Amino acid sequence: MGMDILAWFFRRIDQRWAATEEEIRRTTKATQVAQYVAKHAGEPYIVHFKLSMVFNIVFVTMLYGMGIPLLFPIGVFAGFIFWALERYCVAYTYQAPPSLDDRLTKNAVSVLSKAPVFYMVNGFWMLTNTQIFNGYVAPISQQGEHMETGHTVASSLGTNQAAPLFLMSVAVFVIIILEAYFKEHLVKWGFALSSNEIEVDENLPDFYLAVKLSDADWLV
Amino acid sequence: MTKITNGVFISLFFNTGFLLILTNANFSQYHLPLKSWFNGPYVDYSTGWYVYVANIITQTMLINAVFNTFY
Numbered sequence: 064m065g066m067d068i069l070a071w072f073f074r075r076i077d078q079r080w081a082a083t084e085e086e087i088r089r090t091t092k093a094t095q096v097a098q099y100v101a102k103h104a105g106e107p108y109i110v111h112f113k114l115s116m117v118f119n120i121v122f123v124t125m126l127y128g129m130g131i132p133l134l135f136p137i138g139v140f141a142g143f144i145f146w147a148l149e150r151y152c153v154a155y156t157y158q159a160p161p162s163l164d165d166r167l168t169k170n171a172v173s174v175l176s177k178a179p180v181f182y183m184v185n186g187f188w189m190l191t192n193t194q195i196f197n198g199y200v201a202p203i204s205q206q207g208e209h210m211e212t213g214h215t216v217a218s219s220l221g222t223n224q225a226a227p228l229f230l231m232s233v234a235v236f237v238i239i240i241l242e243a244y245f246k247e248h249l250v251k252w253g254f255a256l257s258s259n260e261i262e263v264d265e266n267l268p269d270f271y272l273a274v275k276l277s278d279a280d281w282l283v
Numbered sequence: 284m285t286k287i288t289n290g291v292f293i294s295l296f297f298n299t300g301f302l303l304i305l306t307n308a309n310f311s312q313y314h315l316p317l318k319s320w321f322n323g324p325y326v327d328y329s330t331g332w333y334v335y336v337a338n339i340i341t342q343t344m345l346i347n348a349v350f351n352t353f354y
Contacts, residue, residue: 119292120348
């Protein structure tokens with residue numbers, strides 16, 4: 064958004080702060096068409112960079128969300144700001160984005176499906192902290208020395224507040240391993256649903272040509 | 284394009300989610316590789332960790348949330 068304001072500022076300088084519509088259309092310092100287009104076309108839409116920022120917010124929220132629940136409302140707030148700004152900027156300020164296929168969307172679904180693993184594993188470790196939840200203290204021989212935490216994987220297992228997370232983590236890891244190494248064989252042997260994709264070609268034109276005006280209004 | 288997305292995401296996630304925690308971590312009580320490299324003040328998710336490191340993580344996330352407005 065800041066870049067768009069900056070671009071608007073440079074465009075207005077190029078137009079010598081013309082006041083009327085007629086002057087705005089006729090005034091420019093550009094001597095070549097390419098210079099004029101570069102000034103007025105807007106920023107390119109860097110969707111891959113935006114997506115990675117969304118992934119980052121989701122993953123950091125999941126990683127520390129169990130210990131810092133404040134991250135969840137912050138994550139929702141960040142998501143809303145992204146949604147609102149991108150919607151506005153795609154409609155009014157960015158260059159028309161290239162026609163993308165569904166690979167980025169499928170990649171996003173694939174990457175985001177790994178986020179709960181971080182939530183469960185790190186959440187398990189946060190919830191089994193011995194000092195906070197069990198009041199564990201150990202003597203230290205010298206001031207400044209680190210106290211023994213008594214926090215090990217073995218001591219964390221058992222029936223406690225973190226047991227559901229542990230069980231879910233184990234289940235998710237088993238699913239991931241099965242999917243990674245055995246899915247192909249299970250499909251081949253008939254123990255899983257076939258993932259045959261039906262390719263439908265409706266012979267539609269480009270998105271911007273195919274979309275109806277009423278749909279375009281709704282999108283904007 | 285998916286490779287760029289994932290590459291940028293991994294570097295962002297490492298910087299935001301792991302770098303801070305690693306620089307403040309102390310692995311002296313755990314049998315982990317390169318444990319001598321990690322001599323930070325926090326051995327575990329202690330109360331001090333929540334006061335200092337969690338505070339910075341929360342601030343970073345807040346800045347990340349509004350950063351898109353300025354970019």
